[in-house]
Amino acid sequence: MDDATPALQARQLYAAYHQQPVLENLTLTLPQRQWTAIIGPNGAGKSSLLNLVIGSLAPLRGELEVLGQSAPSQRRAGNIAYMAQQERMEWDFPISVRDTVLTGRYGLMRHDPLWQRLLPQRWASARHYQAAEAALDAVDMADLAARPIGELSGGQKKRVLLARALAQQARILLLDEPLAGVDPPSEALILATLERERNAGRTIIMVTHDLPSARCHADNVLLINRRLVGMGPPEAMLSDAMLARLAVGSSPGFQQGGVSVAA
Ligand SMILES: Nc1ncnc2c1ncn2[C@@H]1O[C@H](COP(=O)(O)OP(=O)(O)OP(=O)(O)O)[C@@H](O)[C@H]1O
Ligand SMILES: [Mg+2]
Incomplete structure (x- = not known):
């Protein structure tokens, strides 16, 4: 294309x-x-x-x-990266802001070559973590990256969901x-x-x-x-x-x- x-x-x-x-x-x-x-x-x-x-x-x-x-x-x-108007999310699920944004990268991780997936997690996922961090910065949520998503306000939740879409770099x-x-x-x-x-x-x-x-x-x-x-x-x-x-x-x-x- x-x-x-x-x-x-x-x-x-x-x-x-x-x-x-x-x-x-x-x-x-x-x-x-x-x-x-x-x-x-x-x-x-x-x-x-x-x-x-x-x-x-x-x-x-x-x-x-x-x-x-x-x-x-x-x-x-x-x-295509998509952010829904009302996300069907388990907000009580004990997952951090950073890991929520990283879930946006899961589809892409499946396309990583096998040799990369065999590396220790820290190296294998470096570019995925970087994309997630950049997206968190973009919506000004980097300071709250370790916070469980259940503790966020409505506006902060919205910004995390947007970061998850941005992290996909679609x-x-x-x-x-x-x-x-x-x-x-x-x-x-x-x-x-x-x-x-x-x-x-x-x-x-x-x-x-x-x-x-x-x-x-x-x-x-x-x-x-x-x-x-x-x-x-x-x-x-x-x-x-x-x-x-x-x-x-x-x-x-x-x-x-x-x-x-x-x-
Ligand atoms: N899952 C569904 N099942 C049945 N009807 C639905 C469903 N989703 C939307 N509709 C209906 O389809 C129409 C269009 O809904 P849609 O959500 O696309 O509107 P919208 O333009 O996004 O509105 P809003 O500005 O309120 O978000 C509405 O009449 C709505 O009630
Ligand atoms: Mg709508």
Whole structure:
């Protein structure tokens, strides 16, 4: 696959839960090496779209290619790192912050050559530990690396889960509301980290309700409300007129909230 291969290509894609459609007729192409913000009201199908991309939800109809291949095969190949909106985690499990982030590397460890896996753990895993440490630094959690995850606040947990995704150093970073519930300094740190990752050539696809961050940082904005409402540069997509179109059929608070935040 070369850089011209789209990160995502969807053609007339439909998704449903129990025959109830949640995404209809999505046709879109997202290039690699760009930062795309996915914006839409609650229930618009944003998380469902990410579930299609990681292969945990099968399309009802249509086609979806990730880096030119099927979503499940790219996930298995380690090309997609994913941070869920609500992680199903055993937070009471006695595991440290550092080891939680290191679990992001497990899929890659399986690809280590046999000779490397036969080395003492400390040498065999050095690059995996380094990636985990760099990711912890990026979300400002290095000081709490030895702490059991059960002792973290909600915002700190979110930052650890983001570090676990960053540690995978995958070509595509799929982040479902990475900014929700974090304080302003952490948000600034996360945005600076994602900016660095994008500049290093990674593709970032981020669901967010944070319109000012999307406006400042994203290269592309994808507006969805079950169907594709628009796709293009932030200044065009986050206009009052486009946000009003996005809100059609949504709860009354969405349009008002969206426009007032964007103002
Ligand atoms: N596992 C599931 N089983 C059945 N219905 C589901 C499931 N997950 C989501 N849905 C439904 O699909 C629709 C889209 O949900 P989705 O989570 O994709 O929305 P979203 O845009 O991410 O919303 P939010 O902004 O609240 O996170 C909603 O109506 C939701 O109730
Ligand atoms: Mg969601």
